Amino acid sequence: MAVVNDMTFKMGGEAGQGADTSGHGFAKALTRAGLGVYGLQDYMSRIRGGHNFFQIRVSDRDVQATSDAVHVLMPLDLETVHEHLNEVVPGGAVIMDSRLKVDDGLLTSRGVKPVRIPLTEIAQREGGNKIMMNTASLSVAAGISGLPFEYIEQVILDNFGSRKGSKIADANIAVARAAYDEGAREFGPDFDFKLEPRPTKPRMLINGNQAIAFGAAVAGCRWISMYPMTPATTITEWLAAHHRKLGIVVKECEDEITAVLMAIGAAHAGVRAMTATSGGGLSLMVEAVGLSAMTETPLVVVDAQRAGPSTGLPTRTEQSDLQFVMHLSQGEFPRVVLTPGTVEECFQAGWRAFNFAEKYQIPVFILTDMNQSSAIRAIDPDRLSLDEVTIDRGELLTDVDLDAMTEEYLRHKLTPSGVSPRALPGHPKGIVLTTSDEHYEDGQAVEEAEMRVLQMEKRMRKLDLAAQDIRAPLVEGAADADLTLVAWGSTYGPVHEARLLLAAEGLKVNHLHYHEVWPFPTARTEQILRNSRHIVDIENNYTGQLALVIKMMTGIDIAHRVLKYSGRPFTGDEIARKVREGVLAHV
């Protein structure tokens, strides 16, 4: 019996063979078909060779993570077969060029179908270039699973955009058509995993970094200074590609120290400014973050985490900078840490960060990670709604305010809220003096204890205020749960999938997801966790950093932890299995 709209495709090969681009195109076709799509990229820290893959999960529902099971494997080289064959489910298929030297017995013994098609030959014959083999392979996948050809054709036409009707588009379409037909004809009848379009209104296919960048764009960010670092670079690259439309200044700097300090300078002068980096670059920004705090200059820093310590695994994922960003730089000061876990939350973090930064005149961190930065998901465009966005610049003095001013302007005025009205340099009534030294209200350096204490308390008051703006952690699932899965950031997806799996087994389970983690939502956390019978902390790191923060803030000890630090993201199956084995087996 056919399984409809619940399957996973995986294309793998050497870097440079284009598994990612092709995979992305296929994901687009599936999105157009109205299906739930989650696509994950996996690559090595090298430009050519090695082994990369792209994996796409498809479903009738909105899928949020990848799965362990693969239904269609599309190896562009031999290594992909050896690496991933064991993931292919019985009944699944391996789409191979006829000449790929694989012993079919290896497949058939596992119940996997060898789908041998002369891919290279088709590419060369129909398209005149064997580089179109990827297209051929994907078209076979579409053919055997019954995805109507028009979706493939449309994506090809899109990709060669302006050159519609061009030779190259036509050639690709010819290759696709031939491969599709042969696949459908020869292997379709015997293949039980099928795709059926579900017409909907057009949907977006977007990854976490694009969502952050788009959020920043909507928030009116006009400045990004940065230094390239995986997996943060694509945020800048997206903004650079749109710089004309957005009127945004994009500056690549000589290092991350410069990048963050230029952003601080720009923010001080009055523009919404950000920088984006990963751990190593963030390490170099540490001193400047303290400068932002002390001078009360708004600053937005994206830290796209990867597996550390040090250079670590540059293209692999991890959630291991939480405590680092909570405590980085000498001394004590208020900061906000946002930890989005979905593209929607990435978008929100992207715009909300600027409001936090400007309202409280503090550094704000957006923590994302390798997995989330590049994983794509199909969503309804309304989920990134421009209507929900507010732009709140906080107590920013206008020229009118300043014109009316009768007293000397005090940049660091002591106020009950802790927020000092901000003048931008340039107005005769608002001469702005600030400094990284502790200071008087007017920005002159201070030595005496009393003012030091007052300024320290003033700054720290802003944290209490910001706490009121922080969104409570999400709780999803059973209200009277026996089991609470606790997580933050990009593990939202797999934990969500795991919850569904466990709930389907009859468990009363819920999911506590932290997407805005500092100032810590202590009261809400206690309210939820004090009522949970069993709590499992799930993190993509070694030490269970969120669990440590929860304990630090509430005293609640989360005894069960599912931690992963291989540099790879969780799958929902994996979490469900580990919860079953590691926790449920022992309670």
Add this chain to the structure above:
Amino acid sequence: MAVVNDMTFKMGGEAGQGADTSGHGFAKALTRAGLGVYGLQDYMSRIRGGHNFFQIRVSDRDVQATSDAVHVLMPLDLETVHEHLNEVVPGGAVIMDSRLKVDDGLLTSRGVKPVRIPLTEIAQREGGNKIMMNTASLSVAAGISGLPFEYIEQVILDNFGSRKGSKIADANIAVARAAYDEGAREFGPDFDFKLEPRPTKPRMLINGNQAIAFGAAVAGCRWISMYPMTPATTITEWLAAHHRKLGIVVKECEDEITAVLMAIGAAHAGVRAMTATSGGGLSLMVEAVGLSAMTETPLVVVDAQRAGPSTGLPTRTEQSDLQFVMHLSQGEFPRVVLTPGTVEECFQAGWRAFNFAEKYQIPVFILTDMNQSSAIRAIDPDRLSLDEVTIDRGELLTDVDLDAMTEEYLRHKLTPSGVSPRALPGHPKGIVLTTSDEHYEDGQAVEEAEMRVLQMEKRMRKLDLAAQDIRAPLVEGAADADLTLVAWGSTYGPVHEARLLLAAEGLKVNHLHYHEVWPFPTARTEQILRNSRHIVDIENNYTGQLALVIKMMTGIDIAHRVLKYSGRPFTGDEIARKVREGVLAHV
């Protein structure tokens, strides 16, 4: 009735007037007299002018902190009188040049004695230079309190060392003699605070930075690379001054990034190496600390804390980098954090750090602070015993080991302990390859998950091992205490004094002092704190960082906190008062 050997001297004036040097000389005289001496320096972030002071507490016992009460004030300028007169106790004295324009009524109304002596005149008349006024002032102090003149004379002779019997020494002695005699004669009979020598064997007068540097010297440190930063610089300056005797390479670098990386390079090549800085410089070292961890290169970093955030109060004290050093740099890795609180502990941290660093091949932090770096204390030389020092380089392969090696050398070999035997580059059998990327045992970069996990676990195992080497926190005072004072680092002194004061009032109080704080001594902490009725956390910071760490590790919430973040150190009186008012009043 005379109070014997329990008083505090304070000399104050503009930067450049020499309150610190003179004060230090006086402290030396008192030390020679066999008294307990604790001397504290306080200065502004400027080179001339402003207001600085030097305060010396003297006692029959070993005093560990300064006090609120001053018995003899020696103002070198008017501001000192205005700033500090209110600290002088009834019966105390202000030693002034006859011409200093102070209304004596201000003093007498508070029961304070104006001791007017023509200091400048004496300096000029007897010594030929009014710069000797400081000497005159101190000599009056000695005169009125009855310290035998020989102690003053001896220090003067010492200071002009090689020039003994020189004109300048003679001139100073003449000034001192005249001032001493006039003070003793005119004001001595009427002054009730007296000093009596207590002959002992010779004692040392040493500050925290000297003790750390001396500890490092004893440990065989042969390398310090640094960039100047208050209050860490004096560690390097002390080592530089002794570089010939110690055969140590001292390198001032272009910045802290270079400083720490040169130390890592030197350590990798086989020497015991360190760097010393304060918060801003530490912020710049963050990335390199991760490198040390990942490449398993021993590294010792001293962070002499000052009031932050950012440049903050450059010459003021604070304990606000604890959580920063615990979590700094991306990713997760083992580290050790030592937090000495006395000169003895500074010495111990100074040598123990190198053993931790080499045995576990990790970064080790010594956290000290402005106050401790420059505060001097008189101690029995046996308290910095060379006999207690061990040098343990851990699993360091000798040439003999390497000669005998039959297999390829693996720098990052997986071992049960997590420690991989270390070869130093240079031996034909031990080619050493390492990298900041995650790696195989042989040092080649790795992409695959399995080895990543194994290396991660290997590194983290070293933390468990290091935990066994960590010294338990000190517990002093009543075994069955009703009240436990919890503190770390340089607050040891004032908390110690406060405990004595509170105990003297009949309270059952003890003091839990953390001097080696990470890996955290969890079991011992629970053992002590679970038995305490009332716990007060005392820290020189805003957020109570140790209390947060304790809660994170044990879940124990310390409700009462005595926190100070004015940039000034605690006094014992102050803590005792705050505990009485803030805690005891409410229980």
Add this chain to the structure above:
Amino acid sequence: MSDLKLFNIDEKPTWCPGCGDFGILAAIKQAFSQLDLQPHNTMLVSGIGCGSKLPYYMKANGFDALHGRALPVATGIKLANHELNVMAISGDGDGYGIGGNHLMHVMRRNPNLTHIIENNQVYGLTKGQYSPTSDRGYISSTSPEGSIEIMVNPMAVALAGGATFVGRGFAGDPKHLTQLIMKAIQHKGYALVDVLQPCVTYNKINTYDWYKERVYKVDDEEGFDSIDFGQAWAKAREWDERIPIGVIYQEDRPTYEEQVEELQKGPLMRWSPERPRDVLEAIKLEFV
């Protein structure tokens, strides 16, 4: 010309009496006034050090940043609001030591910034350690046997690095310094002004007298033309015996701001953060 008093402030410098920084402060105020600048359209961005305290001591927008980090903050400010006259102020440790890389790269960008380096050839505020411009052999607490590095030659580095204005002044000649700073401000592009600044407390070698015996004005040299790179290079390499002051080199090259598209319609900070809805919706459609 604006009123010099506009730039006065009721804050007494904490510098040691006699410090060369007083002369520099006076010269900057003079230059601002003579160029008709106002406190509100000027911005001083400094590092950390004795000299970097300068923004405290005059009325103008001021940002005392981090040790070594005046340039990137100043560049960010300038690009966000290029109507401000932005001046960066560093010490020698600050500008040539820890901040050296910013210097190397700002020269490639050529933003319209004036950069004053108060070069006392020593670390003043941290009490007298040797600096990157200390003479080889300089004895200090961190170089008890004398430093073994050769000194940075800021003029040569600036020429090699592509600076479009390279000048040197002397704090002991505030009049000449004022003229020099004025030229630097008027220059369109990055202008480096290295100022020989006696530190009376710590540097007992490079004193007022030491400098006075050596400095001479390039303008007094017949035939010297600061537009000639070759001549400039020759001057840049002089030290020891004779030390040239004045404009060593000047060149015309587009400024950074002129080349950033987004700045052509006026200062970036003037734009509202609200972007047109249709632009954003159109971008969203790209994902569909």
Add this chain to the structure above:
Amino acid sequence: MSDLKLFNIDEKPTWCPGCGDFGILAAIKQAFSQLDLQPHNTMLVSGIGCGSKLPYYMKANGFDALHGRALPVATGIKLANHELNVMAISGDGDGYGIGGNHLMHVMRRNPNLTHIIENNQVYGLTKGQYSPTSDRGYISSTSPEGSIEIMVNPMAVALAGGATFVGRGFAGDPKHLTQLIMKAIQHKGYALVDVLQPCVTYNKINTYDWYKERVYKVDDEEGFDSIDFGQAWAKAREWDERIPIGVIYQEDRPTYEEQVEELQKGPLMRWSPERPRDVLEAIKLEFV
């Protein structure tokens, strides 16, 4: 001459086929072998980038440090054990971008290090952004309208900064490069070798052909003498039309190690950490 095979290792480079780094790797091995070096007395210290992976691909002591940070680690190693032949290896982003300040200051120190900069005028490993040596106008993902900075001129910077050996090679001419690297290793002091290295994947401007059309050997020029600073300076400023390769400049100056007292009796790492008890007790007495 040692056996070239000594330096071979069973690890396949992950570089793109045709990458200029292959030529550099071959030249380094050749130079080591011809100078009779051995894996155990050589040490390669690199940053992070495509080129910085080089230490993985040959048998020698190796330390792949941080992006931009090869020099300080190499200096630390060299001073701790000056019997090792230490070579630092950087990319252009690595060495001239983020690591620029280390370059500026290592030249003042003159440790006996060989520094190879694999200059492909692009950020390779992060996928093709423009670098400090990219030509002005270079189009990349972070400079969609072309970069607006002028490129760093490494040769000029090295001469102005006080480097005692300044050379340039071309990855497309490994024989010449081998000779150059040998001279750099033989040079006593800091030797900068900038190597023009085509990045076949990202840099479509500065290709093998582009370089081939332009490079020429300074040794082939009549009358050229690398000891003459003036001639070197002239060569250093050439680019665009003609690009000189070979030893541009060479000078004798004491090395860093020679000037550090503590190193005169042999490598620092040979000393035991145990210091004589009497020395320590004597120091303790100073506090009494």
